[in-house]
Amino acid sequence: MIRVLPNVLGPAELQAVRELLPQVRFGDGRITNPDSTVKHNLQAPQDDPANARIAQIARDALVRHPDLRIYAQPRTMARTTVVRYEPGMDYGWHVDEALFPSSPPIRSDLSCTIFLNAPVDYDGGELSIELGGQELSYKLEPGSAILYPSTTIHRVAPVTRGVRLAAITWLHSWIADAAQRELLVQLDEARAIAVRGAAPGDPRLQVLLESLRTNLFRMWADT
Ligand SMILES: O=C(O)CCC(=O)C(=O)O
Numbered sequence: 001m002i003r004v005l006p007n008v009l010g011p012a013e014l015q016a017v018r019e020l021l022p023q024v025r026f027g028d029g030r031i032t033n034p035d036s037t038v039k040h041n042l043q044a045p046q047d048d049p050a051n052a053r054i055a056q057i058a059r060d061a062l063v064r065h066p067d068l069r070i071y072a073q074p075r076t077m078a079r080t081t082v083v084r085y086e087p088g089m090d091y092g093w094h095v096d097e098a099l100f101p102s103s104p105p106i107r108s109d110l111s112c113t114i115f116l117n118a119p120v121d122y123d124g125g126e127l128s129i130e131l132g133g134q135e136l137s138y139k140l141e142p143g144s145a146i147l148y149p150s151t152t153i154h155r156v157a158p159v160t161r162g163v164r165l166a167a168i169t170w171l172h173s174w175i176a177d178a179a180q181r182e183l184l185v186q187l188d189e190a191r192a193i194a195v196r197g198a199a200p201g202d203p204r205l206q207v208l209l210e211s212l213r214t215n216l217f218r219m220w221a222d223t
């Protein structure tokens with residue numbers, strides 16, 4: 001499932017990131033995907049000190065975010081990279097690599113983009129994700145993030161004005177299967193409703209429990 005995480009970075013963190021961004025020495029994004037014919041962007045080299053500091057801020061903020069555990073069940077998070085798209089740049093339709101090349105390599109179950117500058121700063125540059133023949137496009141406020149399955153076909157649309165800045169990372173989840181992860185998300189929501197004290201016949205609680213029962217049955221039924 002695709003999930004938006006609002007306000008991952010707070011005002012102080014965003015301010016710190018804003019001060020660090022001009023110090024990042026961006027290079028060609030193809031450095032990590034030399035065989036890609038569709039990647040046309042800039043990204044921070046791994047040894048860039050400003051990128052490392054932004055990565056630490058982003059990592060701490062993601063780990064602290066209450067929704068990350070619910071949606072991702074994270075086991076390992078890859079290092080974060082700052083990316084930059086200037087007019088004419090884009091990242092065409094692609095699927096992310098299965099393994100993020102760290103040591104040891106991390107299997108990418110979820111991809112994550114934290115938007116670092118305001119949507120009014122640039123035209124184009126939407127992150128578009130293909131889902132069932134539909135295209136879902138996202139351009140979030142600075143500090144907000146999107147989590148999406150790394151199995152999806154997605155792209156960054158061409159930037160036609162201004163500059164798009166984002167921090168990207170990948171997560172290895174304790175639950176590899178996206179459908180199983182979704183059931184845990186529903187269970188978490190149902191539990192929260194019950195703990196708050198659900199009204200008798202609460203329709204949301206009812207549909208969540210129906211979904212859990214029927215989908216677990218589907219998963220476990222012998223055929
Ligand atoms: O910049 C983004 O939002 C994501 C870019 C992307 O798809 C990637 O780097 O694999």
Ligand SMILES: [Fe+2]
Nearest residue numbers: 094095096154
């Ligand atoms: Fe990607």
